[in-house]
Amino acid sequence: MTKIKKTLTQAIAERRATPSFDGTPIPEDDLKQIIDAGLHAPSGYNMQPWRFVVVQSPEQKKRLRAASYNQGKVEEASAVIVACGDADGWRKDLDLMLEQGRKGGMPESYAAQAQTSVSNYLSGFSSGQMQGWLNKNVMLAVAQMMLMAEVMGYDTAPMEGFEQEKVHEVLRLPMSYWVVALLAVGHLKGPDKYDGGRFEMSHTVFGEEFGKPLK
Ligand SMILES: Cc1cc2nc3c(=O)[nH]c(=O)nc-3n(C[C@H](O)[C@H](O)[C@H](O)COP(=O)(O)O)c2cc1C
Numbered sequence: 517m518t519k520i521k522k523t524l525t526q527a528i529a530e531r532r533a534t535p536s537f538d539g540t541p542i543p544e545d546d547l548k549q550i551i552d553a554g555l556h557a558p559s560g561y562n563m564q565p566w567r568f569v570v571v572q573s574p575e576q577k578k579r580l581r582a583a584s585y586n587q588g589k590v591e592e593a594s595a596v597i598v599a600c601g602d603a604d605g606w607r608k609d610l611d612l613m614l615e616q617g618r619k620g621g622m623p624e625s626y627a628a629q630a631q632t633s634v635s636n637y638l639s640g641f642s643s644g645q646m647q648g649w650l651n652k653n654v655m656l657a658v659a660q661m662m663l664m665a666e667v668m669g670y671d672t673a674p675m676e677g678f679e680q681e682k683v684h685e686v687l688r689l690p691m692s693y694w695v696v697a698l699l700a701v702g703h704l705k706g707p708d709k710y711d712g713g714r715f716e717m718s719h720t721v722f723g724e725e726f727g728k729p730l731k
Contacts, residue, residue, distance in 0.1 A: 521669030537702035542594035553664030554657035583682035593700035601650025
């Protein structure tokens with residue numbers, strides 16, 4: 517049963533990038549619920565290239581903090597979800613994806629086409645393109661986790677302030693992994709961050725083509 521403390525609308529409006537956490541442990545069921553929300557995100561070809569390392573032990577949080585420009589919230593949070601993408605995931609998981617898809621009703625014609633088109637598409641990627649592809653897929657899962665946590669009454673902080681190689685070392689990540697973001701989850705300690713506000717819709721949204729206002 518999902519523990520709902522806020523509606524999605526409230527969670528979106530009230531969420532702040534939490535500056536400091538009180539460190540209380542997070543119940544395992546809640547953590548699994550939050551993670552599961554991320555695993556339900558859509559992904560290119562349903563290849564689910566995300567991989568997550570959940571850090572909760574004080575020792576490991578301390579090491580992760582050192583790999584994250586000494587950001588205190590890494591050590592204070594109840595859990596830090598280290599969101600990674602696996603550049604080789606699709607090679608290993610293509611058959612699994614198709615098998616699951618078939619169970620859910622994937623048409624055989626689509627499965628046959630995906631068998632070749634997935635590898636044709638992804639095998640041609642440069643490492644920069646692969647990082648871009650991983651970033652967009654993994655961040656969608658992170659966003660779902662973040663909002664589920666907020667709906668459940670937790671506070672969150674997404675972070676890109678970390679050193680790729682150092683996080684690799686601390687978590688003993690395989691070479692094919694690309695660290696996309698950290699998501700700290702817990703309960704706010706002290707005052708929340710100010711609300712930095714958002715640009716007007718007319719500044720960032722167009723209708724039909726660039727430069728035309730959305731009516
Ligand atoms: C991809 C991403 C990376 C971020 N990295 C950090 C970070 O390393 N440290 C930090 O304190 N805040 C980080 N933030 C939080 C942003 O500064 C924050 O979301 C932004 O200022 C807007 O504030 P709000 O989220 O409270 O509305 C990050 C946010 C995003 C989405």
